[in-house]
Structure formats: C-alpha cells, structure tokens
Amino acid sequence: MAMAALRREGRRFVPLVSSPNPVNAIRSTLAPTEEQVGLGVRSISTQIVRNRMKSVRNIQKITKAMKMVAASKLRAIQVRAENSRGLWQPFTALLGDTPSVSVKKNVIVTISSDKGLCGGINSTSVKISRALYRLNAGPDTETKYVILGEKAKAQLIRDSKKDISLTMTELQKNFLNYTQVSVIADDILKNVEFDALRIVFNKFQSVVSFLPTTATVLSPEIVERESEAGGKIGSLDSYEIEGGETKSEVLQNLAEFQFSCVMFNAVLENACSEQGARMSAMDSSSRNAGDMLDRLTLTYNRTRQASITTELIEIISGASALTG
Amino acid sequence: MFRQVASRILTRPTTTYSAAAAIRRPFSTEVADTTSGDEAFVEAWKKVVPNIDPPKTPSQFMHPRPPTPSTLPTKLTVNFVLPYASELSQKEVDMVIVPATTGQMGILPGHVPTIAELKPGLLSVHEGNDIKKYFISSGFAFIHPNSYADILAVEAVPLDRVDPAQVQKGLNEFTQKLSSATTDSEKAEAQIGVDVHSALNFALTG
Structure with missing residues (x-):
C-alpha cells in the first residue's frame, strides 16, 4: 500500500527531476488546453485521406471478387471452347479460307460481350469490324453489320447506325449451347441478305492474350461461283454430292450448317476471351488499388507524424520562449 | 543465344540441321505462325488499314492436312466431331459406315471425294475386329481425296447407352x-x- 503510494508520488516527481525547468514543464502541459480553439486551423486534417483510403480499399475488394468470379467462369467455359474447336475445321478443310473474296453483299457479324470491365476485347472487335467495312467498301458493294452483344452495339451505333441491320444482346444470360446459337444463326440467315458473312471475334489463346479473328462464310451461290471459277475452293468441283435433289440444295444446307458451327465456336471463344480479359483486367486493377493504398497510407502517416511534430515544436518552443 | 548453345550441345555435326529442327519442334504451339493466312487479304488489309494488324483467319489455326498421296493408304483417317466434343480426332481406322440420306454408306481408304448429308442413324467405326457404334442425329460427312473423312454431327451417343x-x-x-x-x-x-x-x-x- 505504502509502496504503491510512493510509486505514484515518484511518478509525479519524475518530470520535475528530469526536466531542467520543473516549473515551466508543468505549465507547458497545461498550455494546449488554453489554445485548443485554434488547433484545427493550424494542423492538417487527416479525415480526407482516411476517407479516400476507405473507398480505395472497398474498390479493391470489389475488383478482387470480380477476378475470382471471372476465374471460375473462365475455367468452365474454357473447356467447352476447346472442345468446340474441332467443329469448324472440316469446313475450312473443305471450303477453304476465303477472307479476300470480293462480293456484293457483305455482312459483318461482330461478336462482343454484354458487360464491360474486360479490357480491350470489345473495342478490338469493333476496330476490326470497321476496318473490314472499309476494306469491302466500294461503289457497287453494300456492307451491313450484325451485332451480337451490348458493347459493340453501343460503339457502332454512334457512327454507322444506318448500316446496322440486326442486333442481338443478352447472349450469355442463358447457358451457351449449340441449340441457342443455331437459333441465333437461323435468325440472322432469315433476316439478312448476304453473299459473304464475315464473323469477327476474339479467339482465346491464353488468359492474358486473345487473337482477333475473322472467319468467312459464303452463301451457296457464291460457293458455286467460286468453285466453278477455280481458285481457292476450286477443288470442290471434284467432290461427289450425296443426298438432296440438287447440288444447290445440299450447298444451301451446308452453308447454313457451316454458319451455325462457326458461330458456335466463335461465340464460345469470344466468351472465353472475355472472361480471361476480365480476369487480367481485374487483377491489374486490384494491384493498382493496392499500390494506391500504399501511397495513401504513406501520405496519411506522414501527415499524422507531421502534425505531431508540429505540436511538439510548438510546445517546446513555447516553453523555451517563456524561459528565454 | 541459349538455343544456339543448346543446339550446339545437343546435335552431332553430321545431322546438325535435322536434329535442330527435331529439337525445336516440340516448342511450337498449336498456332502455326509460319503460315500468314490469305496473302491477298493481308496485302489489301495493309493498304486500307496500315495501323492495325490484320486479323487472324481460321486457316492459321488449323492443323495442316497432308496432300493426296500417290499410293493408296491402308488406313482411313477419321475426324468425328460434335459441338461439345471431338469424339475421334485424326484416328486411323479401317472403315466407317455412315447413315447418308441416300442409304448406309461404307467409306474405305481411297474413297471418291464426297459430300454426304446424314440422316438419323447408325454410325459404325471399324478398327480391326473392333467395331464401335454410335447413333447420330444428323449432320454431314466429307470425304477428302487424301483419305481423310470428317464426320460432323449435332448429337451422338454410343449405341450401348x-x-x-x-x-x-x-x-x-x-x-x-x-x-x-x-x-x-x-x-x-x-x-x-x-x-x-x-x-x-x-x-x-x-
């Protein structure tokens, strides 16, 4: 009991002992209470930085969550995209690859995503589509757009509204399967007149890279014309055709089936690229948010320390001024 | 630099070129960049839009098919693809029987190049004594002059299921x-x- 009391007393006396001017030391501890009115004005407020830090932290949480979601979606869709890669190869082997064919009615089928925050994949497909439009422009040719997905629609509607003949959105609301895609393909075939369909999509290569690609599907008349004229698909003439009454009927079926198959692969590849691009975009934005948070924390601590230092300087200089 | 060193270490002086090629091959990926696709297209593209790279075309992603051999091959190479899977991929078999709309059609190596529409029916793949049977919904079959057969179907199930x-x-x-x-x-x-x-x-x- 007595010891504790002594210790308390001792503590009270420590400042007196340690400080060279015991009386002033006591006074200076009292001084801030008198000056508190003006304190907020002189010291720097950390409230703004703290709010900023909080919001950056929240953004980082969101982007991290979006990255996780994209990663899990990517894994599911990547397997299906890779499995569907066999589907278009027989057509390319049979009908060849004819991006340079010149025909009257070109239709550019731009495949994009419905949602943003996925890097540059949509603007890439739009850029490629515009370039294809310019490439096929001519006095007696006519080029139209068919747009799949909200984002390409928003970009293309600005300058080529009159050339858009069909738009479809909310492709990925339901599970993408062959039936759904063939219904879409059927819709396009019914509503749009074409000699050549040029499908623009992003082929998935890896999580961080995608390749803008254009696949060409020719109408049965053009296939016949080209195969008679020789050239790239000249070998088609040597094939015997089984089934159907006439050759053109089979070619019609073939072209429609080709379009649905190529579309199916294109839609899956594009969806896969979208998730991959979103994943890497969200990854880099969470990293950026982390960097920003580090910088803000540094600023915050520096400001806090500066205000403490200022206060100390005030106290000490005030004390020394009194003794001075 | 490392590759040069590696090839110098790994190759014998007599077989420098072929060995180096053999070593390098496993590193090449699915995408063969050596084929630049349609040259006329790339030319035209560069003239109109010089500041964007030309887009890829499907032929650049394809496994190249061999040319028509001068002698009759003993096996038929079959690709049997579905939208959700590649059932058979570059598989060498003796014979396939496809349900064409004109009737069941047997395909042997060296078959006449044909495009056949398929109807719902039985597809059987003969490989030695082993016969695998699928029921397919519909589709197309292409038989190429180089004894390649591509069979495309919308849906297929093994018959025993x-x-x-x-x-x-x-x-x-x-x-x-x-x-x-x-x-x-x-x-x-x-x-x-x-x-x-x-x-x-x-x-x-x-």
Whole structure:
C-alpha cells in the first residue's frame, strides 16, 4: 500500500527531476488546453485521406471478387471452347479460307460481350469490324453489320447506325449451347441478305492474350461461283454430292450448317476471351488499388507524424520562449 | 543465344540441321505462325488499314492436312466431331459406315471425294475386329481425296447407352401423336419423332 503510494508520488516527481525547468514543464502541459480553439486551423486534417483510403480499399475488394468470379467462369467455359474447336475445321478443310473474296453483299457479324470491365476485347472487335467495312467498301458493294452483344452495339451505333441491320444482346444470360446459337444463326440467315458473312471475334489463346479473328462464310451461290471459277475452293468441283435433289440444295444446307458451327465456336471463344480479359483486367486493377493504398497510407502517416511534430515544436518552443 | 548453345550441345555435326529442327519442334504451339493466312487479304488489309494488324483467319489455326498421296493408304483417317466434343480426332481406322440420306454408306481408304448429308442413324467405326457404334442425329460427312473423312454431327451417343425400352415407349408415343395431330407443324414434329425413334429402334434391333 505504502509502496504503491510512493510509486505514484515518484511518478509525479519524475518530470520535475528530469526536466531542467520543473516549473515551466508543468505549465507547458497545461498550455494546449488554453489554445485548443485554434488547433484545427493550424494542423492538417487527416479525415480526407482516411476517407479516400476507405473507398480505395472497398474498390479493391470489389475488383478482387470480380477476378475470382471471372476465374471460375473462365475455367468452365474454357473447356467447352476447346472442345468446340474441332467443329469448324472440316469446313475450312473443305471450303477453304476465303477472307479476300470480293462480293456484293457483305455482312459483318461482330461478336462482343454484354458487360464491360474486360479490357480491350470489345473495342478490338469493333476496330476490326470497321476496318473490314472499309476494306469491302466500294461503289457497287453494300456492307451491313450484325451485332451480337451490348458493347459493340453501343460503339457502332454512334457512327454507322444506318448500316446496322440486326442486333442481338443478352447472349450469355442463358447457358451457351449449340441449340441457342443455331437459333441465333437461323435468325440472322432469315433476316439478312448476304453473299459473304464475315464473323469477327476474339479467339482465346491464353488468359492474358486473345487473337482477333475473322472467319468467312459464303452463301451457296457464291460457293458455286467460286468453285466453278477455280481458285481457292476450286477443288470442290471434284467432290461427289450425296443426298438432296440438287447440288444447290445440299450447298444451301451446308452453308447454313457451316454458319451455325462457326458461330458456335466463335461465340464460345469470344466468351472465353472475355472472361480471361476480365480476369487480367481485374487483377491489374486490384494491384493498382493496392499500390494506391500504399501511397495513401504513406501520405496519411506522414501527415499524422507531421502534425505531431508540429505540436511538439510548438510546445517546446513555447516553453523555451517563456524561459528565454 | 541459349538455343544456339543448346543446339550446339545437343546435335552431332553430321545431322546438325535435322536434329535442330527435331529439337525445336516440340516448342511450337498449336498456332502455326509460319503460315500468314490469305496473302491477298493481308496485302489489301495493309493498304486500307496500315495501323492495325490484320486479323487472324481460321486457316492459321488449323492443323495442316497432308496432300493426296500417290499410293493408296491402308488406313482411313477419321475426324468425328460434335459441338461439345471431338469424339475421334485424326484416328486411323479401317472403315466407317455412315447413315447418308441416300442409304448406309461404307467409306474405305481411297474413297471418291464426297459430300454426304446424314440422316438419323447408325454410325459404325471399324478398327480391326473392333467395331464401335454410335447413333447420330444428323449432320454431314466429307470425304477428302487424301483419305481423310470428317464426320460432323449435332448429337451422338454410343449405341450401348441407349435404353431399348425407352425407345419403344417413345416410338409408341410419337405414333399416337402423329395420328392425333391436327396442325401441320404438330404433324411435322410427330413425324420427326417417329423417324428418329424408328431409326433408333432399327439400329438397336438390326
């Protein structure tokens, strides 16, 4: 009991002992209470930085969550995209690859995503589509757009509204399967007149890279014309055709089936690229948010320390001024 | 630099070129960048839009197919693809029988190049004594001059996974629907059902 009391007393006396001017030391501890009115004005407020830090932290949480979601979606869709890669190869082997064919009615089928925050994949497909439009422009040719997905629609509607003949959105609301895609393909075939369909999509290569690609599907008349004229698909003439009454009927079926198959692969590849691009975009934005948070924390601590230092300087200089 | 060193270490002086090529091959990926695709297209593209790289075209992603051999190959190379899977990929077999709309068609190596439409029916793949049977819905078959056969189907199931009782039940159901159908579209739907089920039934029993 007595010891504790002594210790308390001792503590009270420590400042007196340690400080060279015991009386002033006591006074200076009292001084801030008198000056508190003006304190907020002189010291720097950390409230703004703290709010900023909080919001950056929240953004980082969101982007991290979006990255996780994209990663899990990517894994599911990547397997299906890779499995569907066999589907278009027989057509390319049979009908060849004819991006340079010149025909009257070109239709550019731009495949994009419905949602943003996925890097540059949509603007890439739009850029490629515009370039294809310019490439096929001519006095007696006519080029139209068919747009799949909200984002390409928003970009293309600005300058080529009159050339858009069909738009479809909310492709990925339901599970993408062959039936759904063939219904879409059927819709396009019914509503749009074409000699050549040029499908623009992003082929998935890896999580961080995608390749803008254009696949060409020719109408049965053009296939016949080209195969008679020789050239790239000249070998088609040597094939015997089984089934159907006439050759053109089979070619019609073939072209429609080709379009649905190529579309199916294109839609899956594009969806896969979208998730991959979103994943890497969200990854880099969470990293950026982390960097920003580090910088803000540094600023915050520096400001806090500066205000403490200022206060100390005030106290000490005030004390020394009194003794001075 | 490392590659040069590696090839110098790994190759014998006599077989420098071929060995280096053999070593390098495993590193090449699926995408063969050596083929620049359609040259006319790339030329035209560079003239109109010089600041964007030309897009890729499907032929750049394809495995190259061999040219037509001068002698008859002993095996048929089959690709059998579905939208959700590649059932057979570059598989060498003796014969396939496909259900063309004109009737069952057997394909052997050296078959005449053909494009055939397929109807619902039995696809059998013969490989030695081993016969694998699938029931396919519809599609196309391409037979190329280089003894490659591509079979595309929308849906296919191995025949041993089909339940005969369900097939019989479905057949009865659709026959009944066909007789009671009033509109044209109903009739067509029922007819398709009857056709598919009877083909399935035939494949199971026959």
